[in-house]
Amino acid sequence: MAEKSLMKGNEALAEAALRAGCKCFFGYPITPQTEIAAYLSKRMPKVGGVFLQAESEVAAINMVYGCAGSGIRCMTSSSSPGISLKSEGISYIAGADLPCVIIDVMRGGPGLGGIQPSQADYYQITKGVGHGDYNIIVLAPSTVQEMADCVTKAFDLADKYRMPAVVLADGLLGQMMEPVAFDDAEIVMSDASNKPWAANGHKNARKHNIINSLYLQAPELERTIKERYERYAEIEKNEPVGVADYCDDADIVVVAYGSTARLAKSAVDEARKQGIKAGVFRPVTLYPFPKNELNAAVKNAKKVLVVEMSMGQMVDDVKLAINCSKPVDFFGRTGGVIPAPAEILAKIKEMGGNN
Amino acid sequence: MRYGRLTVVTGHYGSGKTNLSVNLAVDIAAAGEKCTVIDLDIVNPYFRTADFGKLFGDRGIALYAPVYANTNLDIPSLNIPLESILSDGGCVIIDVGGDDEGAKALGRFAPLINGYADRDMLYVINRYRYLTKEPAEAVQVMREIEWSCGIAHTGIVNNSSLGAETTADTVRDSLAFAEETAKLAGLPLRATCAIEGAMPADAPEPYVIKRHVKNLWEE
Structure with missing residues (x-):
């Protein structure tokens, strides 16, 4: 590992993308993720990559569609309202089985909402974003270092399963500064090698490849979708990740992801100091949701508490994952308000967590 | 450290300008x-001097911020009566965006x-910040700031840190970088x-600084 740098979450996302060989970035500025574009506008030309500020979010995602079709690693980033604009393109990319990485640094919604941190895009992102039968991979980091690591992983998983992968962060993670380390490896820009499906020009050396999401016959479309769902089953078997802290003997397990997981961890640390048996479980992959890992974490718990910066969008996924085997309660703040560890601790106590 | 009655604090994005400004203000008060x-x-949406309203209020430090700072309106509207602030006397610190x-x-x-005699414009450096790890890069950003605002710097402040992971070794490993940057800048x-x-x-x-506001998850 090289010497550490002090970086903003957004900068770490951007640098990690370069280091994953992301050759093309297409974006459009929006708070609180504009540093990603600002950073790449400075760095991309120095490493032989392309930085392009598109005329809109819709244009940017369609540039990603075209670029991904040529087999080159590419990325776009935005924040909540901008992701809504990209949703059509994401559906087309999934329908054409193309790998790419999309960053969503969430802010308050609905509508223009606000620029403060939020997790209210959970439904939107984990349920596929656009129209049609499909899933996308969703990774939820909770530190600046993990922001970087998740970008690398997102590119690898996107290529492996030929589908879009999203790194779902929030404004707090995007704007906070923490030390981060990257390995010393030289930056190598991606090309279409190992991607026999890529439409990248072949001088009649092979049969041409077609990138498309339109199928003229219904049975043909159904067969394509079913093949895709076989891949999703593989992903759900192989790729879930969740991190459990103090869950083995916990009476109350708090489930939270992203920056909220850090606030929950602070509350649980304080609860433990006060003799309250609380634990925290953090899903790192939101699709695939870490069902087995969550079940193991709550095995000995009496109750589960979901904490989010939303009105409780993850609650149903938690209930389904544990088959409603324990009571699931919720605490959250929304609209850009960040839940305080003291508020989470008060909720743990209200649920009967006492010493 | 020595500074003027009017001190302008500039630097690379994320070099710690706000923390330095807050520390100076608290010490002056x-x-x-x-x-x-x-x-x-006008650049940062969060984590800015305007966050220190309570800390300043308790110490009688006056704070002027962009009209819509820390609101959901992403408009850098400035309404700063600098002339009257300067004529009121006392020390003035200007915390500039990156x-x-x-x-x-x-x-x-x-x-x-430029017409105010007892002024300083201090350039804050952090060798652990990406894009300004080399003295030449740090001086390049400093020159770009001067071209942008039309004011020359008068000194360099070494604020090298790795956030919560900062130790004496972290700071010691930045001393040569700071010396070289100052030499190259001629300041x-x-x-x-x-x-x-x-x-x-x-x-x-040496100027010992405090972290006056904790991260949310440390409270």
């Missing part, structure tokens, strides 16, 4: 001096600032900043 802080950051983009907002005040090194316990014994012009 603690010495019984009148102090005004101007948050001129890089040349942030310094643009300072440009409109250049005639006033005096005004201070070496470090939190308590992380100041190397041989640091030139």
Whole structure:
């Protein structure tokens, strides 16, 4: 590992993308993720990559569609309202089985909402974003270092399963500064090698490849979708990740992801100091949701508490994952308000967590 | 550390300008001096001087910030009566947004600032920040800031840190970088900043700073 740098979450996302060989970035500025574009506008030309500020979010995602079709690693980033604009393109990319990485640094919604941190895009992102039968991979980091690591992983998983992968962060993670380390490896820009499906020009050396999401016959479309769902089953078997802290003997397990997981961890640390048996479980992959890992974490718990910066969008996924085997309660703040560890601790106590 | 009655704090994005500004203001107020802080950051959406309203209020430090700072309105509207602030006496600290983009907002005040005798414009450096790890890069950003605002720097402040992971070794490993940057810029090194316990014994012009506001998850 090289010497550490002090970086903003957004900068770490951007640098990690370069280091994953992301050759093309297409974006459009929006708070609180504009540093990603600002950073790449400075760095991309120095490493032989392309930085392009598109005329809109819709244009940017369609540039990603075209670029991904040529087999080159590419990325776009935005924040909540901008992701809504990209949703059509994401559906087309999934329908054409193309790998790419999309960053969503969430802010308050609905509508223009606000620029403060939020997790209210959970439904939107984990349920596929656009129209049609499909899933996308969703990774939820909770530190600046993990922001970087998740970008690398997102590119690898996107290529492996030929589908879009999203790194779902929030404004707090995007704007906070923490030390981060990257390995010393030289930056190598991606090309279409190992991607026999890529439409990248072949001088009649092979049969041409077609990138498309339109199928003229219904049975043909159904067969394509079913093949895709076989891949999703593989992903759900192989790729879930969740991190459990103090869950083995916990009476109350708090489930939270992203920056909220850090606030929950602070509350649980304080609860433990006060003799309250609380634990925290953090899903790192939101699709695939870490069902087995969550079940193991709550095995000995009496109750589960979901904490989010939303009105409780993850609650149903938690209930389904544990088959409603324990009571699931919720605490959250929304609209850009960040839940305080003291508020989470008060909720743990209200649920009967006492010493 | 030595600074003027009017001190402008600039630097690369994320170099720790706000933390330095807050520390200076608190120290000035603690010495019984009148102090005004101007948050001129039109770049950062969060984590800015305007966050320190309560800390300043408790210490009688006056704060001027962009009209819509810390609201959901992403508009850098500035309404800063600098002339009357300067004529009111006391010390004035201007916390500028990062890089040349942030310094643009300072440009409109250049005639006033350049005409004020007892002034300093301090360039804050952090060798652990990406894109300014080499002295030449740090000086390049400094020149870009000067071109952008039309005001020349008068000193360098070494604020090298790795956030919560900062130790005396972190700061010690930045001393040569700071010395080289100051030499290349042709400016005096005004201070070496470090939190308590992380100041190397041989640091030139030591200035011990505090983290006045904790992260949300540390509360």
